[in-house]
Amino acid sequence: MMSVYVLTFIFGLVTLALLKIIYPPWNFPKNIPTIPFYVTFLTTLWDFDQEDIFNLYLREPLEKYGAVKLYFGSRWNVVVSRPELLAQMFKDEDTFAKSGNHIKIPYGVISAYTGENVISAHGAIWKIFRRTITPGLQIFDHRPMVEHADLFCSLISKQLAKNVTLCPKRTLSHPLATSDFESQSTSGEVVMPELIQRLSLANISKVALGLDIGTLTRDNSDLHEQLKNVKSNIFKALYLNFPMLDLLPIPSRRRARKYVEDFRRSLMKSVKANLVNNYTFEQTSFASSDLIRSFNREEISEKQLIDNIVIIMVAGHENPQLLLTSCFYMLAKHKSWQRKIREEVRDCNVDKLGELPLLNSFIFECIRLYPPLSQLINRCTTRKCVLGTDIVLPKGAYVGYNVMSTGRYKSGWGESADNFMPERWGASIDKIMNEWRHRKNTCNMGAFHGGRRACLGEKLALLEVRITMATVLRSFEWTLAPDWADRVTSAGPLCPLGLKLIFSELCTSE
Numbered sequence: 187m188m189s190v191y192v193l194t195f196i197f198g199l200v201t202l203a204l205l206k207i208i209y210p211p212w213n214f215p216k217n218i219p220t221i222p223f224y225v226t227f228l229t230t231l232w233d234f235d236q237e238d239i240f241n242l243y244l245r246e247p248l249e250k251y252g253a254v255k256l257y258f259g260s261r262w263n264v265v266v267s268r269p270e271l272l273a274q275m276f277k278d279e280d281t282f283a284k285s286g287n288h289i290k291i292p293y294g295v296i297s298a299y300t301g302e303n304v305i306s307a308h309g310a311i312w313k314i315f316r317r318t319i320t321p322g323l324q325i326f327d328h329r330p331m332v333e334h335a336d337l338f339c340s341l342i343s344k345q346l347a348k349n350v351t352l353c354p355k356r357t358l359s360h361p362l363a364t365s366d367f368e369s370q371s372t373s374g375e376v377v378m379p380e381l382i383q384r385l386s387l388a389n390i391s392k393v394a395l396g397l398d399i400g401t402l403t404r405d406n407s408d409l410h411e412q413l414k415n416v417k418s419n420i421f422k423a424l425y426l427n428f429p430m431l432d433l434l435p436i437p438s439r440r441r442a443r444k445y446v447e448d449f450r451r452s453l454m455k456s457v458k459a460n461l462v463n464n465y466t467f468e469q470t471s472f473a474s475s476d477l478i479r480s481f482n483r484e485e486i487s488e489k490q491l492i493d494n495i496v497i498i499m500v501a502g503h504e505n506p507q508l509l510l511t512s513c514f515y516m517l518a519k520h521k522s523w524q525r526k527i528r529e530e531v532r533d534c535n536v537d538k539l540g541e542l543p544l545l546n547s548f549i550f551e552c553i554r555l556y557p558p559l560s561q562l563i564n565r566c567t568t569r570k571c572v573l574g575t576d577i578v579l580p581k582g583a584y585v586g587y588n589v590m591s592t593g594r595y596k597s598g599w600g601e602s603a604d605n606f607m608p609e610r611w612g613a614s615i616d617k618i619m620n621e622w623r624h625r626k627n628t629c630n631m632g633a634f635h636g637g638r639r640a641c642l643g644e645k646l647a648l649l650e651v652r653i654t655m656a657t658v659l660r661s662f663e664w665t666l667a668p669d670w671a672d673r674v675t676s677a678g679p680l681c682p683l684g685l686k687l688i689f690s691e692l693c694t695s696e
């Protein structure tokens with residue numbers, strides 16, 4: 187029989203653990219609101235999406251105070267959204283030091299996935315990573331993206347043709363099948379996530395890593411299959427909220443770890459076969475080639491080489507994938523914009539897409555309302571400090587930013603902040619680009635971060651979105667599938683969830 191003392195001790199420990207979840211640490215600032223701890227778990231337990239959570243619990247306190255205390259990832263954090271606070275955090279890298287998963291939760295499966303890389307690292311090693319991959323992500327050959335956009339259109343056409351012939355049989359045998367590209371059914375209907383992922387994987391692999399991984403030309407690219415295994419296991423709300431569970435011998439987490447290892451091994455096998463063994467890296471300027479050269483000069487370790495190649499692949503396909511999904515969604519919802527932009531891109535050469543006012547203001551408006559990385563918490567204070575004028579943070583506090591809120595601030599964007607209004611960016615391309623730069627510089631637009639740690643893939647991602655949208659607009663028109671539930675992802679990266687569209691091919695004479 188357990189003694190009363192042991193029981194009291196266990197009860198005490200459980201109570202303490204619960205109190206640590208329910209209440210923020212005593213030394214956290216008292217002059218900003220505390221979001222109730224259970225808010226983070228609502229999307230796991232009920233049918234809430236990120237917009238619901240934002241509107242119900244975050245919007246008001248964030249807009250009023252600019253910062254809140256939020257429980258996430260097994261700890262209390264301070265999350266900011268007011269542009270001045272974002273600017274301070276982005277600028278003062280020494281105080282708000284990057285602290286990626288490899289430091290925050292080194293035991294987590296997610297850390298095994300992306301390791302110590304240019305996005306998560308801090309200090310001298312980050313400088314080496316950034317210096318190494320910058321050239322390959324700024325100067326690149328965009329022609330594969332044009333080819334891939336055409337292949338993407340062929341896949342949509344193929345799907346439409348298949349629907350016409352296979353639809354009745356498939357509909358009867360798989361009435362609920364939606365996730366698998368092969369099993370899409372109703373005429374004209376295309377389930378977008380997998381198709382867009384195949385495109386964005388092909389783009390980043392070819393343009394930044396110099397690899398053809400066949401996601402658009404084969405139905406079962408090995409790397410794609412392995413990545414799907416990783417993703418379906420890694421982004422589970424329970425483990426994102428309680429990463430310490432990864433320390434336990436849970437069979438599904440062991441499986442997740444194995445999927446991560448398989449993916450990393452296959453990716454490096456492909457890099458070796460395509461770039462290293464045949465010395466191609468010596469004559470090419472891909473970001474991967476520069477990383478291999480840096481490894482050969484012993485500036486980075488083999489693990490850091492792999493971690494960085496993995497992050498280019500992961501961040502480089504995932505973020506454009508999210509943005510493309512939001513763009514397809516918004517054009518389906520706003521048919522007048524679909525028509526106007528189709529007209530604008532009709533005879534436009536790829537080199538001139540960046541000069542089109544309607545296309546570019548539309549993309550910027552999608553980013554404002556649906557920033558792919560809506561909230562990130564990956565900085566840790568290196569000393570006691572003051573955020574803004576009076577928010578005192580202790581040393582060792584995790585700090586993050588919520589740009590979904592920044593993009594919808596009424597104080598920054600006016601009463602129409604919630605409305606989709608591409609025209610707010612300006613009428614001429616000069617005005618639009620100036621406004622984009624101004625909003626980024628003042629941190630009213632934080633979707634690509636800013637300052638010294640600004641996203642290195644912005645140029646590539648925007649070009650990818652312009653090329654893809656222009657190409658698809660020339661060949662198809664589309665609407666939302668009537669049976670698709672209009673909602674966004676429940677947590678993590680932000681985009682419409684499981685987007686389903688109805689496509690119809692345009693006549694060439696149109």
Ligand code: HEM
Nearest residue numbers: 304305498502505506509558633634635639641642643647
């Ligand atoms: C719509 C597309 C994209 C969005 C919205 C986006 C957003 C971001 C954000 C918010 C950060 C800062 C992350 C943080 O605070 O930890 C970041 C950093 C970064 N992004 Fe992107 N990104 C996009 C596309 C890409 C692409 C295509 C690449 C290509 C590989 C890329 C490479 C990077 C890199 C290397 C960094 C780290 C910069 C540094 O810390 O020095 N991004 N991105």
